[in-house]
Amino acid sequence: MSIHHRLMTVVLSLALTTSALAGTREDARLADATAVLNDTQSMPDSSVPNWLLQRAEAIAVLPTVVKVSMIFGGRGGKGVLSARDTNGHWSNPVFINLAGGSIGFQAGIQTSDIILIFTTRRSLEGVTGGKLTLGVDASVAAGPVGRQASAATDIGLSEVYCYSRSKGLFAGVAIDGSIITIDGSANESYYQHPGILGSEIMAAGGPMAPASARPLLQKLEHVTGTTPSAKSTPATRDSAPSAPTPPSDGRALESGGASSFPLDDKKTH
Numbered sequence: 001m002s003i004h005h006r007l008m009t010v011v012l013s014l015a016l017t018t019s020a021l022a023g024t025r026e027d028a029r030l031a032d033a034t035a036v037l038n039d040t041q042s043m044p045d046s047s048v049p050n051w052l053l054q055r056a057e058a059i060a061v062l063p064t065v066v067k068v069s070m071i072f073g074g075r076g077g078k079g080v081l082s083a084r085d086t087n088g089h090w091s092n093p094v095f096i097n098l099a100g101g102s103i104g105f106q107a108g109i110q111t112s113d114i115i116l117i118f119t120t121r122r123s124l125e126g127v128t129g130g131k132l133t134l135g136v137d138a139s140v141a142a143g144p145v146g147r148q149a150s151a152a153t154d155i156g157l158s159e160v161y162c163y164s165r166s167k168g169l170f171a172g173v174a175i176d177g178s179i180i181t182i183d184g185s186a187n188e189s190y191y192q193h194p195g196i197l198g199s200e201i202m203a204a205g206g207p208m209a210p211a212s213a214r215p216l217l218q219k220l221e222h223v224t225g226t227t228p229s230a231k232s233t234p235a236t237r238d239s240a241p242s243a244p245t246p247p248s249d250g251r252a253l254e255s256g257g258a259s260s261f262p263l264d265d266k267k268t269h
Helices: 003-041 050-054 121-128 184-191 198-202 211-224 250-255
Strands: 058-083 094-118 131-133 140-142 160-166 169-172 179-182
Touching (some): 003 058
8 A cells, every 4th residue: 555545544534533533522511511400400409490490591501611810811611502492492402612701810720510591582692693792792690599599570680690510519600701602613513514503503493413412402391391392302313414494584583483593603613
């Protein structure tokens, strides 16, 4: 075998290995997000209140967000987001990134799990539109915790409520200035569809998710009291991915049509 052929063989092998690892990384991210939801909601005195979960338009879970502080600090992590469709069912999971900076005098490295509860369509469409800056494009507040948390309007109604679990403690926190973007490369790898948009993934006629999405969707249905949908019994990865239905324009959102995500996201890798 010539040197040229050997090099081609090595390149192809590396490409196949990278592809397999990419799928494994997305599966692991889904499993971690499911575990975070399960752990936090298993403790009634320190969990997201049921009344807030029931009014959620979307829920994002970001396991192991890393915060580094040394005068100038930063925060970064990866997670998944699912939204309700017009029938109240949870959509296919979309992979997302979170990044943010800060200035302070604390030094050190801290990891935490982040849960974001979106209470409006406007804030959700900011994510599918390309990026959402918390505290700028959508109001964000530390979420109330536990079964004693009041649902009264005197706590205010923010567009996004934020929770963090660090060192075993679960509490509401504010992460103003953090930016949420679509993880385009992870979505392409997981759904095996080059160039797929977040809005296409979440649309009612979107692609069938691999089987590894099932536990997360079932957990979301359980914690929010939602009726199970076909999305919670997805096909296996071996099944041929279906072609996504392009998202409709804004009229569908206003009239209660099938698609609730009229905005296209910009590809973010």
